[in-house]
Amino acid sequence: xxxxxxxxxxxxxxxxxxxxxxxxxxxxxxxxxxxxxxxxxxxxxxxxxxxxxxxxxxxxxxxxxxxxxxxxxxxxxxxxxxxxxxxxxxxxxxxxxxxxxxxxxxxxxxxxxxxxxxxxxxxxxxxxxxxxxxxxxxxxxxxxxxxxxxxxxxxxxxxxxxxxxxxxxxxxxxxxxxxxxxxxxxxxxxxxxxxxxxxxxxxxxxxxxxxxxxxxxxxxxxxxxxxxxxxxxxxxxxxxxxxxxxxxxxxxxxx
Amino acid sequence: xxxxxxxxxxxxxxxxxxxxxxxxxxxxxxxxxxxxxxxxxxxxxxxxxxxxxxxxxxxxxxxxxxxxxxxxxxxxxxxxxxxxxxxxxxxxxxxxxxxxxxxxxxxxxxxxxxxxxxxxxxxxxxxxxxxxxxxxxxxxxxxxxxxxxxxxxxxxxxxxxxxxxxxxxxxxxxxxxxxxxxxxxxxxxxxxxxxxxxxxxxxxxxxxxxxxxxxxxxxxxxxxxxxxxxxxxxxxxxxxxxxxxxxxxxxxxxxxxxxxxxxxxxxxxxxxxxxxxxxxxxxxxxxxxxxxxxxxxxxxxxxxxxxxxxxxxxxxxxxxxxxxxxxxxxxxxxxxxxxxxxxxxxxxxxxxxxxxxxxxxxxxxxxxxxxxxxxxxxxxxxxxxxxxxxxxxxxxxxxxxxxxxxxxxxxxxxxxxxxxxxxxxxxxxxxxxxxxxxxxxxxxxxxxxxxxxxxxxxxxxxxxx
Numbered sequence: 001x002x003x004x005x006x007x008x009x010x011x012x013x014x015x016x017x018x019x020x021x022x023x024x025x026x027x028x029x030x031x032x033x034x035x036x037x038x039x040x041x042x043x044x045x046x047x048x049x050x051x052x053x054x055x056x057x058x059x060x061x062x063x064x065x066x067x068x069x070x071x072x073x074x075x076x077x078x079x080x081x082x083x084x085x086x087x088x089x090x091x092x093x094x095x096x097x098x099x100x101x102x103x104x105x106x107x108x109x110x111x112x113x114x115x116x117x118x119x120x121x122x123x124x125x126x127x128x129x130x131x132x133x134x135x136x137x138x139x140x141x142x143x144x145x146x147x148x149x150x151x152x153x154x155x156x157x158x159x160x161x162x163x164x165x166x167x168x169x170x171x172x173x174x175x176x177x178x179x180x181x182x183x184x185x186x187x188x189x190x191x192x193x194x195x196x197x198x199x200x201x202x203x204x205x206x207x208x209x210x211x212x213x214x215x216x217x218x219x220x221x222x223x224x225x226x227x228x229x230x231x232x233x234x235x236x237x238x239x240x241x242x243x244x245x246x247x248x249x250x251x252x253x254x255x
Numbered sequence: 256x257x258x259x260x261x262x263x264x265x266x267x268x269x270x271x272x273x274x275x276x277x278x279x280x281x282x283x284x285x286x287x288x289x290x291x292x293x294x295x296x297x298x299x300x301x302x303x304x305x306x307x308x309x310x311x312x313x314x315x316x317x318x319x320x321x322x323x324x325x326x327x328x329x330x331x332x333x334x335x336x337x338x339x340x341x342x343x344x345x346x347x348x349x350x351x352x353x354x355x356x357x358x359x360x361x362x363x364x365x366x367x368x369x370x371x372x373x374x375x376x377x378x379x380x381x382x383x384x385x386x387x388x389x390x391x392x393x394x395x396x397x398x399x400x401x402x403x404x405x406x407x408x409x410x411x412x413x414x415x416x417x418x419x420x421x422x423x424x425x426x427x428x429x430x431x432x433x434x435x436x437x438x439x440x441x442x443x444x445x446x447x448x449x450x451x452x453x454x455x456x457x458x459x460x461x462x463x464x465x466x467x468x469x470x471x472x473x474x475x476x477x478x479x480x481x482x483x484x485x486x487x488x489x490x491x492x493x494x495x496x497x498x499x500x501x502x503x504x505x506x507x508x509x510x511x512x513x514x515x516x517x518x519x520x521x522x523x524x525x526x527x528x529x530x531x532x533x534x535x536x537x538x539x540x541x542x543x544x545x546x547x548x549x550x551x552x553x554x555x556x557x558x559x560x561x562x563x564x565x566x567x568x569x570x571x572x573x574x575x576x577x578x579x580x581x582x583x584x585x586x587x588x589x590x591x592x593x594x595x596x597x598x599x600x601x602x603x604x605x606x607x608x609x610x611x612x613x614x615x616x617x618x619x620x621x622x623x624x625x626x627x628x629x630x631x632x633x634x635x636x637x638x639x640x641x642x643x644x645x646x647x648x649x650x651x652x653x654x655x656x657x658x659x660x661x662x663x664x665x666x667x668x669x670x671x672x673x674x675x676x677x678x679x680x681x682x683x684x685x686x687x688x689x690x691x692x693x694x695x696x697x698x699x700x701x702x703x704x705x706x707x708x709x710x711x712x713x714x715x716x717x718x719x720x
Contacts, residue, residue, distance in 0.1 A: 051670050079672030091667040095685025104681070105671035112672065144685075161671060 002067055004029050004169050004200040005050075009061035012049055019045045021225035022061065027169070030197040034211055034236060035204045037222035038244050043204045044088060046222075047173035050202075051085035052078050065169065079105075080112030082168030086158040086175050093145035098157075101145050102127065102164055109165060130163045134190045152183035159190040170194070171202045176210035188213030208240035221247050272315040275333030277461075277491075282312065284339045285427055299407055300429065307416040307426030314420045326605040326637045327547055327576040332519045337461040337491055339428060348452065350376055356483055356513070360698050361448040363388040365433050368452045370462035372431050376450075385438030386476070388447055391465060392431050405436055409469055413497040413525035413553075421521045421547075425463040425495040432465030437474035437504070446477035446509070446699055451494070455486015455515060466496040470504040472529075477507040477696060484515035484542065494522040500532035502556060507535050509694060511703055514542035516571060523549045528588075530556030537693050539703055540567035541710045546575040554581075554588040554616075561590045566690040568683075568707065569602035569634075570714040576605035581623075583616035583649075592623040595690055597683050598634035599714045607639040610653070614645045623653035628660055628686060630714070680711045 005027040012020040019042045027033050037043040049056050050063065052075035063070040065081060073081065093101070107117040118126070131138055136156050146154050155175055162170055172191070176184055191201065191214050203214060211219070211233065219235040220227045221244070229235070229247050239247070285308050295301060316333050317324040348368055350357070353376065357364065365388060366376035372390050379388045387395060395405050416423035433449050451464045470476055482492055492514060500506045514520045520543040526534050540546060552561045567575045581590045596604040606625045627636040640653040660682055668678035684691075687707065694700040 053666055074675070075666060075669035076672050076674050076678075079670060085670055087667065087670075091661075091663045093664050093667070093682070093685060095688035096664075096668075096681055101668070101671075101681070104677065105668075105673055108674060108677070109672040165671065 001028060003027065003064070004031070004066060005070075005202070006064040007061070008063070010046075010049070010058070010063060011060035012045060012056045012058045014045070014056050018059070019056070019225055020049070023225075023227060025220065025227060027200045027202060029168075029200055031218065032195065032201040032203065032214065032216045033218045033220065034216040035202065035220045035222050035227070036206070036208070036236060036239060038206065041222045042225040043222050044173055047085060047088075047171050047202075047204050050083070050171055051075065076108065077112070079165070079167070080109050084162050084165060084167035084170045086155075086162060086170065086172045088174040088177060090146050090154040090158055092147045092149075094147045096145045098141045098143055098145050099124065099127065102141075102161060105161070106164055127164060130160055133193065134160050134163065135186050136160050151178035152180065155179055155183065155187055156190070159187050163190060163194060168198065169200050169202070171204070173204050174206065175203070176205055176207065184210065185213060208236045211236045223247060223251070271318055271320040273318045273329065273333055274315045275330075276336040277333040278315060280336040280338070281424060281427075288428065303411050304427050304429055307411075307423045307429075310416040311420055311423035311427050314423060316420050323578065323607070326607070327545070327574065329545075332491065332545060335459055335489060335491075337459050339461055348373070348376065348454065353450065353452065356450060356481055358446060358448045358479055358481075358699065358702050360445045361479070362443050362445040364448040364450065365390075366450045366452065367431070367433075367464060369454055369460065370431065370464065372433075383441060383443060385441040386443055387434065387436040387438075389434050390431055391429075391434045391467060395434060395436065405469055406434060406467065409497065409499055410467055411497075413499065413527050414495045414523060419523065421493050422495055422523050425465060425493050425523075428463045429465050432467065435466070435468045435476070435478055437470040437476040437506075439471040439501075440473045441471075442475040443477065446479045446507075446696060448479045448481065450481045450483065451492065453484045453486070453490050453492060453514070453518070455484055455488040455490055455517075459489050461491040461493065464492065464494040466494070468496070468498045468506070468508075470498075470500045470506045472501040472503055474501065474504045475506075477699070478509075479699065480508070480510045481513065482511070482520065482542070483513045484518045486515065487517060489517045489519070491519040491521070494520075496522070496524045498524065498526040498534065500526065500528045500534050502530040502532060504529070505533045507695065508537070509699060509703060510536065510538040511706060512538070512540050512542050512546070512548075513706060514546075516542070516544055516573070518543045519545050521547045523551065526552035526561065528552060528554050528556060528559035528561055531558040531560075532556060533560045535562040535693060536564070537690060537703075538563075538565040539707060540565060540569075540575045540577065541706060543575065544573060546573070547578065548575065549578045551580045552582065552590070554583050554590065555585060557585045557587050559585070559588045561588070562693065563590075563592045563594075564690045564693045565594045566687050566707065567594075567596040567598075567604055568710045568714060569596065569598045569600075569604055570710075571600045571602060573600075573602040574605075575603075576607070578605075579608040581608075581610050581621065583610070583612045583619045583621060585615060586617045586619070588616065589620045590622070593690055593693075594625045595687060596627045596636060597630060597686065597714075598627065598636060599630035601631075601633045603634070604636045606637070606655075607641070608653070609641040609643060610651055612642075612644040612646045612649050612651065616646050617648045619646060619649040619651070621649070621651045625653075625655040626686075627657045628683070629657065630660060676712075676715050679715060680708065683711055684708070
């Protein structure tokens with residue numbers, strides 16, 4: 001079986017500062033992986049590099065997405081290939097209509113794949129249905145993308161985009177940050193609904209809380225630019241009760 | 256307190272005025288015009304011309320030494336010797352060739368080719384009673400104006416030759432042009448289009464389009480002005496549009512400027528607004544090598560409302576200077592100016608906007624906003640807002656911003672699969688949104704948007720991003 005994502009000794013820096021110091025991670029189709037870590041551990045950098053943000057310099061290693069070199073691809077090509085990054089801070093786009101934006105995105109991806117594009121009439125029907133499932137207010141879709149949205153609305157909008165674009169690999173960068181418990185549940189429901197044997201998830205989070213709702217297959221702990229511990233879902237609970245220092249202590253014992 | 260002097264060019268020194276080849280060619284062209292008059296010299300229109308020419312010849316062309324021209328140097332224009340448009344030399348164009356530029360639902364259309372009205376390309380038969388669209392060259396008596404000749408009553412009343420070299424030059428060569436008259440209480444269902452085409456045939460060439468729009472009380476109208484160039488040669492379009500909006504009348508104006516990249520385009524739009532008159536002008540500055548676009552409305556009646564919107568999209572070596580003087584002469588008037596620009600390549604955008612509030616114009620509410628996006632490191636923008644206020648109970652605000660395209664937004668769009676070029680156009684389109692949405696007629700809006708998006712595409716390709 002071909003891996004969905006294979007990260008091999010990935011190293012990266014920003015402004016000469018080394019952030020990622022050799023990440024190794026393999027995600028197979030259908031698997032849900034969680035990366036946990038404190039602020040500054042490099043977990044969001046990893047998400048951004050996978051998404052194609054250009055502020056970082058990859059200094060070593062490689063990333064294969066369904067067998068292809070991911071780091072060579074422009075952000076829009078990654079989306080076309082089936083990668084989706086749910087942003088920690090979704091960008092507000094005043095003047096860009098939400099419906100138009102999402103239809104353009106879907107049709108760009110379809111075009112990339114050589115599939116028939118979706119018509120102006122059919123799209124609102126699809127969008128309405130997806131929004132209903134996510135309990136997202138219809139009126140938000142016809143507004144400018146994310147403009148004036150609450151934190152919860154922005155995150156739900158990310159999940160709505162995800163459910164419309166139907167990616168193969170979803171990366172959620174701190175999707176739980178700034179969400180109250182109701183919003184968290186709605187977002188988690190949305191993600192769970194999308195789980196399938198062909199689709200993989202990489203969930204990046206600081207807290208274990210989200211993983212109560214989206215139960216991962218694997219949990220990785222990231223400290224100082226490296227994955228220092230990996231384990232089954234129970235690792236998240238252990239981490240929650242014992243804290244990140246517990247992992248650090250374990251590391252120093254090993255050393 | 257002294258009365259404000261607006262728009263006056265003060266001759267402060269020898270360098271504030273330039274003449275050059277363009278001046279000499281204009282002088283000989285005027286001599287030629289006078290010789291060919293055959294006894295028409297005493298007609299009122301020629302008196303107007305002669306007076307204007309006098310103003311022109313004493314003024315010469317402005318230089319950057321003049322405050323109002325400090326960002327725009329005409330040296331590259333006035334070194335040209337240009338040939339004046341004339342009826343005999345007008346080349347033939349077919350409607351099919353002009354198809355992309357025609358507003359399909361226009362209720363009337365006048366097409367000027369190289370300065371000359373071509374009736375075969377025009378139509379004016381679908382107009383309701385009381386609305387007149389015709390050539391300026393013949394008199395027009397309107398019984399609604401008490402039998403007065405609308406042309407002689409209004410022509411030259413708004414566009415003052417005495418302190419504006421280009422208005423003077425336009426008026427000196429006034430021959431043909433468009434007259435649009437909306438009689439009292441008339442309304443039209445679709446806009447009237449004026450299309451000015453310069454073919455750019457062999458000779459370097461100057462045309463002076465002249466438009467007179469008179470909207471009588473309680474009328475409602477919409478006029479679209481399209482300027483278009485087709486050839487490779489340098490040419491000058493020196494356009495003057497005079498608008499009079501009567502009491503309670505409502506006029507919408509749209510200007511789409513699509514001159515070639517070798518063209519000089521100098522335009523003056525003067526507007527007089529009577530009591531509770533409403534005037535909205537939306538302008539798309541897309542073409543031209545060197546552009547000077549002057550908008551000078553006077554709010555002369557109480558409760559008048561004037562909105563000026565402008566979007567400039569410039570690439571390569573283009574230079575566009577948008578210049579406004581919004582003159583509040585009476586109380587309780589409102590004015591809104593929204594000037595936006597997106598500049599790529601080595602282009603340069605200028606906005607100098609003045610709000611004048613005269614002593615009587617209490618309770619004025621005037622807003623001016625100028626926002627620019629620089630797409631390249633070599634593009635520049637100059638912005639100069641000015642307030643001249645002589646009344647004490649007024650609300651005037653102005654703001655100017657210069658920025659770059661939102662990189663985070665660009666990445667967000669691309670991360671959703673939207674290719675870079677399209678993502679960039681979506682963001683620029685979004686930036687322009689508040690200018691575009693001012694166009695109330697949906698078909699007209701998509702007409703303008705088509706050219707706007709074309710230009711964005713071209714800017715993107717040219718800048719090789």
